[in-house]
Amino acid sequence: MSSKDYETYYVPEQSHWPIVGALALFLIAIGAGSYVANLDTGEGVGGYILLAGIALIIYMMFGWFTNVIDESMSGKYSAQMDTSFRQGMSWFIFSEVMFFAAFFGALFYARMLSVPWLGGEGNNFETWNVLWPEFQASWPLIKTPAGSETEAMGWYGLPLINTILLLTSSFTAHFAHVALEHNKRAALKAWLGLTIILGSIFLVLQVVEYQHAYAEMDLTLTSGIYGNTFYMLTGFHGMHVTLGTIMLIVMFLRVSRGHFTPDNHFAFQATSWYWHFVDVVWVLLFVFVYIL
Amino acid sequence: MTTVTDTMDNVDAQHDHHADHKMTGIKRWLLTTNHKDIGSLYLWFSFIMLLTGGAMAMVIRAELFQPGLQIVEPDFFNQMTTVHGLIMVFGAIMPAFTGLANWMIPMMIGAPDMALPRLNNWSFWILPFAFSILLASLFMEGGGPNFGWTFYAPLSTTYSNGSTAFFVFAVHIMGISSIMGAINIIVTIMNMRAPGMTYMKMPLFVWTFFITAYLLIAVMPVLAGTVTMVLTDTYFGTSFFDAAGGGDPVLFQHIFWFFGHPEVYIMILPAFGIVSTIIPAFARKPLFGYSSMVYATASIAFLSFIVWAHHMFTTGMPLAGELFFMYCTMLIAVPTGVKVFNWVATMWRGAITFETPMLFSIAFVILFTIGGFSGLMLAMTPVDFQYHDTYFVVAHFHYVLVTGSLFSIFAAVYYWLPKWTGHMYSESLGRWHFWCSIISVNVLFFPMHFLGLAGMPRRIPDYALQFADFNKWVSIGGFAFGLSQLIFLALVIKCVRAGKQAEAKSWEGAEGLEWTVASPAPYHTFATPPKVD
Structure with a gap:
């Protein structure tokens, strides 16, 4: 244990990506739910909400990973x-x-x-x-x-x-x-x-x-x-x-x-x-x- | 267990250094990566869910106050029992434990925060969304889920109402939240311990959460698979749980309980950790048999994977299956007995004082043991044929979950409130809360044993006349227990706002790294890890 570098564990600042991700999952869940519940009639806007949720989660992944990559490339991360x-x-x-x-x-x-x-x-x-x-x-x-x-x-x-x-x-x-x-x-x-x-x-x-x-x-x-x-x-x-x-x-x-x-x-x-x-x-x- | 060489000056210096990092207003809570903020969010969320699920229990008890149908329709009654169960399991007990884990584990192992702080925020904020979907489904056409929290097929497939898809996807995202939270806890404990904090020096609290997190990542995906099969059976024409297509409704129960039984221990192992922290503090003696506690916890976790079919003795399993699951289940009593013995041995000849956390912990030991014994009765196959699906089962799991899990959470909140808020809570209010709760909870749940033994089935809105007297008392106990929790709410709000200044080490007998930092705990603790000898 003692060989690890404990001084520099990076605790990130506030980030808006998690809440964006939570919102995306919310849209996916209600979108998929209402799409599936209305499968027989084909009515409702569930499909669109689902697509919006998927788009939002892709956006979140881009943003979140970009952050992490930037932090990693700028040397903020330790071996730990x-x-x-x-x-x-x-x-x-x-x-x-x-x-x-x-x-x-x-x-x-x-x-x-x-x-x-x-x-x-x-x-x-x-x-x-x-x-x-x-x-x-x-x-x-x-x-x-x-x-x-x-x-x-x-x-x-x-x-x-x-x-x-x-x-x-x-x-x-x-x-x-x-x-x-x-x-x-x-x-x-x-x-x-x-x-x-x-x-x-x-x-x-x-x-x-x-x-x-x-x-x-x-x-x-x-x-x-x-x-x-x-x-x-x-x-x-x-x-x-x-x-x-x-x-x-x-x-x-x-x-x-x-x-x-x-x-x-x-x-x-x-x-x-x-x-x-x-x-x-x-x-x-x-x-x-x-x-x- | 551990000796600490970290000085208060050091801690204060860290505090000043990081003080500017905290945002204000709603943004602080939405965007936070701080384990203490996220811990508080989890705890408040779980308390709101406790009151919501509690309100549903009040509807149930009001309907059952006397025989006959008087307040709600049977279908709505079924929705109440279903959503009450789902909310209490996934919304109240589990998030409360995750909240405690968030608050305490980094401080107990000397880490600056959880290992993956942003993921931590995501895990939490999924939950309010997931539960809004679940609660919203109650207001949809045809009503919310009405098939019991165990959503047995074909009730949840062939005979379900229109909102099952929402139930399924809500459970999916709750599961994602739990898995990510569990991964975070495991990685934090494996990778973030201060130098010198070996596994066998970790507080037992940390150990129990560590093992619980493994159970979570092993079984939450199985739950996801189960609800997926329910979804496709209901909407896409598959027949996993339909014999006409070669499937089997009993298959549902196997897969569900493969998740469900470890899930039960997910809700009790952290309680063991809490009680094992609090009893030594107020008995002023080290925990008796620390390493046996660790091994007992691990054994219980292992056994939880091979006992699932004891929930299904009456489904017509082969005899060999019935015997295997019966004996494995009874085996669990051994490590559990080790734990109860150790708690009692810790108190033996201790210099005990009875502050509120200790009162709840002692109540836990006694009442959880009652719940354990009724579990042992249910484990016996031939006996279970009589008890299955009666109020005896309801009594059993409420003793384990309410006077077990919930009481341990109360104990933990009382124990660490001074650390969280910097104020001592009102001991007299705490005692009121304890005594009101302990009396009412037994009036509420103890007669259920007799109702069940006499044959009253669970999950029904009406009952035969001979059950009327006991049900009246159960309902009175239920209302009293519900009202008692308002004392707790008042106490917590009062303590957050003001109170006697708490010392860094708020309890005389308290041990552990969390008591080496100031009260309230600085926003960031252990940016530089302490040395543990």
Whole structure:
């Protein structure tokens, strides 16, 4: 502990960004709430409030991060501050892991328990016999107890290509980090650019896969628990890849402006951690949603 | 536990240096990055929420004063029980603890502020917005959430009213607030301790908040996932909680209680920390078994992740599941027993005085133990088949949350008010508050045990005639307890405005870094960390 520099922990002055951020979340929450509550009629201004909230939060992020970058570049931060940021980011990623855990939990519960039970397993013979005697338990659940049918998404083809793309991008992100630590700026930009391209192709292919699923396979968000878990898990993962790609683009722009040194590059590090995290989630998805 | 070599002169010098940093007026509170300002905001917000949720409890008790339907419609009654629960859990108890953490942790570990001060401000200011949405939903067409604070599917999905989307998004942003607040607490404790302040020298108060913060970041995202599934089931045609699509309403309960049970400990572990600070101060003895307290807290936190299904014994789990969750739950009594033993052992042969913080702490030990024992009764599966969803459960969790969590918060406020305001509060008013509260709260909650054992179900606006007498007394106790809290409000306002000047070390037996700085605590403390031996 004593080796740390305690004299210079930077306590920022008053800032208006947090209250702007709180207002933005307020607009997002009431906007999304009233948009969703009026989905059937399509009435109301909820959508516009939601967009205003999103615009405001983007504005806040620009402003807040600009402040932090200026403070960092002008040397106000100590090594202790850097540790605060790193720990903060790690625990944030941990909270994201737990968010995905809720949906994986739902998937495992459905596969291992609720679907077999509906098919009469355990002491549920009478449940099956009385409620849906036609129902046959299977996973992927291609025919629900209520009778809606769908097709199962295979793992070869697009999902396999996407897995390869995303795994490769984890390596390129790592190589970019190594290049940064050795102060090889050209290699850094090249690896970082390649990571962004791989991430973007992944997202495009994901959209293609969704279109295929909706148009030709009848696999939709409403196709019972199989479609539910498929779209919620891959959908939230896709949102995280989108966010990660935006973060990578911001890092690319900052690198182009000459930001980051081999010793001081928290934002880059955080982005890289985040990117590895979305990769790991994808590997789990690929195994449990697509293959098994 | 810790010895401090920081002089008052040093502290005063810091004070002068930073005095010009404070803004005035509303801007100070909106833009602040100061942990003490944010702590005060959290505490005042939670008190307003306590009165709001309390007013809803008064509606509930007024309706239940006698059998039959007389004051409110059943649907509105359901909205009152739902929003009362949500507000008390997420709006009153949790923010009050976060407020105490904000005020005290940096001072207790010798840090200049929280590790991420701007994030801290954001965490707080989300809350008033989130709760305005929740409260506004009560006035919407079709009314607010009416499915109980546990929002079980299909009540919250298939059978919910139009405002569920607002409920979901309000919970989402509350969750964001809690997660960011928890990250801040963890990073502050891990990274900002003064030199020499090792983990095992930290005040137990800091330890309990540290562990609580881990519980928060582990389970608040799961709550976010739960409400998201409720949202898509309700509005987007998914069937997570609908057997017709291969889902299961019981899945909802599993995911919810995986969040919900650690959540219960999020609301009691900080209370353990508070009581473990106050009892040694007024018994004038060091805390008995400090390290066993740390390990007991960690054990309780760990166990909280593997006991969730004891809330669901009657849903028809496999027998192995029932037994596993029953035994794990009963196991929690062991570390909790260690704590109660240690508190009593701390008081044993101490030179005890009974100022208001100590009165509330002793009441905590006794009444929380009653709540713990009724919890143990509920943990037994076959017995729970009888008690489930009766007033016995209501009695149990109100003993834990009101005479447990809330009383510990009162104790903490009394204990640190001199440090916060620079004035001693009125001890006689404090005693009035204590005695009115302790009598009325037992009139309020104790008969609920008997009502529950006799079979009165919870969450109903009407009841069978044989429950009338007890319900009348419960309601009278409820009104009295509600009114007693106005004494507290008056006392706090009086203390903020004026009072006997408090010394830096306001209590004879008080220990810890916070008592080495002046009262009221300077706006910035420990800009240079103190040395802890």
